[in-house]
Amino acid sequence: MDAAAVNDLLAFLRFPSVSTDPACAGKVAECAQWLCARLKALGLEAETHPTPGHPAVVARNRHETGRKTVLIYGHYDVQPPDPLELWTHPPFEPHIENGIVTARGATDNKGQILAHVLGVGEAMKRTGELPVNLIFLIEGEEEIGSAHLEPFLLAHRDSLRCDIIAVSDTGMVGRNIPTFTYGLRGIGALEIKVTGPSTDLHSGIYGGAVANPATMLARLLATLHTAEGRVAVEGFYDGVQPVSQAEKDRWGRLPLNDALILQLTGAPQLFGEAGCTTLERVWARPTAEVNGLKGGYQGEGTKTVIPKEASAKLTFRLVPDQKPDEVIDKVKAHLTQHTPPGVVLEITGGHTGAPYLCDPDSPQGMAARRALQRTFGGEPALIREGGSIPIVNSFKTILGVDTLLLGLALPDCRVHAPNENFPLENFFAGIRLNQALLEELAQG
Numbered sequence: 066m067d068a069a070a071v072n073d074l075l076a077f078l079r080f081p082s083v084s085t086d087p088a089c090a091g092k093v094a095e096c097a098q099w100l101c102a103r104l105k106a107l108g109l110e111a112e113t114h115p116t117p118g119h120p121a122v123v124a125r126n127r128h129e130t131g132r133k134t135v136l137i138y139g140h141y142d143v144q145p146p147d148p149l150e151l152w153t154h155p156p157f158e159p160h161i162e163n164g165i166v167t168a169r170g171a172t173d174n175k176g177q178i179l180a181h182v183l184g185v186g187e188a189m190k191r192t193g194e195l196p197v198n199l200i201f202l203i204e205g206e207e208e209i210g211s212a213h214l215e216p217f218l219l220a221h222r223d224s225l226r227c228d229i230i231a232v233s234d235t236g237m238v239g240r241n242i243p244t245f246t247y248g249l250r251g252i253g254a255l256e257i258k259v260t261g262p263s264t265d266l267h268s269g270i271y272g273g274a275v276a277n278p279a280t281m282l283a284r285l286l287a288t289l290h291t292a293e294g295r296v297a298v299e300g301f302y303d304g305v306q307p308v309s310q311a312e313k314d315r316w317g318r319l320p321l322n323d324a325l326i327l328q329l330t331g332a333p334q335l336f337g338e339a340g341c342t343t344l345e346r347v348w349a350r351p352t353a354e355v356n357g358l359k360g361g362y363q364g365e366g367t368k369t370v371i372p373k374e375a376s377a378k379l380t381f382r383l384v385p386d387q388k389p390d391e392v393i394d395k396v397k398a399h400l401t402q403h404t405p406p407g408v409v410l411e412i413t414g415g416h417t418g419a420p421y422l423c424d425p426d427s428p429q430g431m432a433a434r435r436a437l438q439r440t441f442g443g444e445p446a447l448i449r450e451g452g453s454i455p456i457v458n459s460f461k462t463i464l465g466v467d468t469l470l471l472g473l474a475l476p477d478c479r480v481h482a483p484n485e486n487f488p489l490e491n492f493f494a495g496i497r498l499n500q501a502l503l504e505e506l507a508q509g
């Protein structure tokens with residue numbers, strides 16, 4: 066089965082299913098068709114559902130009353146592979162070396178979702194049936210914000226009704242350490258632009274006469290934090306739940322320590338909100354980040370210019386119980402109030418997503434932890450993650466169920482970056498994990 070499973074993975078990875086690139090739309094659709102055919106070949110009833118964007122693939126076994134219904138969610142779309150020159154092998158020609166497959170989408174999310182698919186195939190082959198009513202929902206727009214998934218959930222609320230959702234799109238704290246993620250940060254995004262003179266100016270003729278928008282943007286952005294790394298927006302921390310002592314103790318025992326994080330980041334030193342550990346800062350504390358800056362001359366050499374405008378892209382990672390829309394309003398008020406003289410500020414709002422937290426000790430959480438333990442043979446690490454999966458909140462609000470996050474990504478798998486990779490041992494573990502999970506959920 067190993068060779069056939071690997072061949073399936075390689076075939077899946079060869080589709081350049083880059084959802085954000087219109088030139089790839091045909092390949093995205095072909096990838097959905099391939100996946101649908103693969104699900105049908107296992108004996109499931111499968112369909113590709115068109116959406117106003119890329120299709121969603123839905124599959125199910127024959128449902129029987131009296132059994133638990135489990136929905137497994139994942140995505141077959143991938144991030145763009147750029148910059149191409151940093152890949153050691155072409156991103157859509159998967160390459161296996163030392164038991165690690167390198168390709169765009171290897172970890173995020175094709176390797177992980179295909180492990181679930183093949184796990185179901187194994188169970189069907191072994192016993193002719195699954196212990197639960199199963200629904201696969203595999204979308205093609207996760208990497209571009211899942212814009213059409215919520216309407217899809219609303220339109221198909223009855224047929225997608227389930228008791229629990231399982232997702233493998235998060236990480237493991239280290240090799241062979243089973244990891245159960247029970248919290249995610251939320252997100253709020255903004256773009257800001259400061260405008261000064263009506264045109265770029267000669268910095269000799271006019272330098273000293275007007276405010277420089279690039280300088281003023283830097284000054285404005287610097288007001289977002291205190292020197293100690295706290296976010297300086299008034300009311301930003303309203304509603305933030307403190308980290309419990311139990312969590313602090315648990316996280317303190319993880320092998321994911323500062324030395325390792327320093328190594329993984331390649332930064333000269335770690336930095337963040339004073340008074341919190343690094344894991345608290347990335348998993349349970351909110352942040353403000355500048356994701357991009359634009360303004361003035363970017364070419365070779367010198368150009369003596371005062372740019373007419375400068376802009377920045379900002380995101381805020383949010384934690385329970387912050388309210389994303391309220392936080393964004395506070396940030397807007399802060400930016401408006403702190404706009405330096407001589408420039409005009411323009412703010413455009415981006416998307417928001419709420420933070421997520423579930424109880425790792427719930428019966429379903431315990432079932433997931435047992436499945437992880439059976440698969441990897443060790444006590445699962447219980448963690449939160451700093452990233453955001455906004456659709457998890459839509460599952461809660463629209464379908465009314467919790468999501469179990471059983472990730473298989475390693476800290477150095479380079480998700481969204483060149484040379485994304487996935488160890489085959491994690492892929493095979495995922496196939497076993499799926500079977501253990503469905504068995505445990507059937508009983509739990």
Ligand SMILES: [Zn+2]
Pocket residue numbers: 144173208480481
């Ligand atoms: Zn991703």
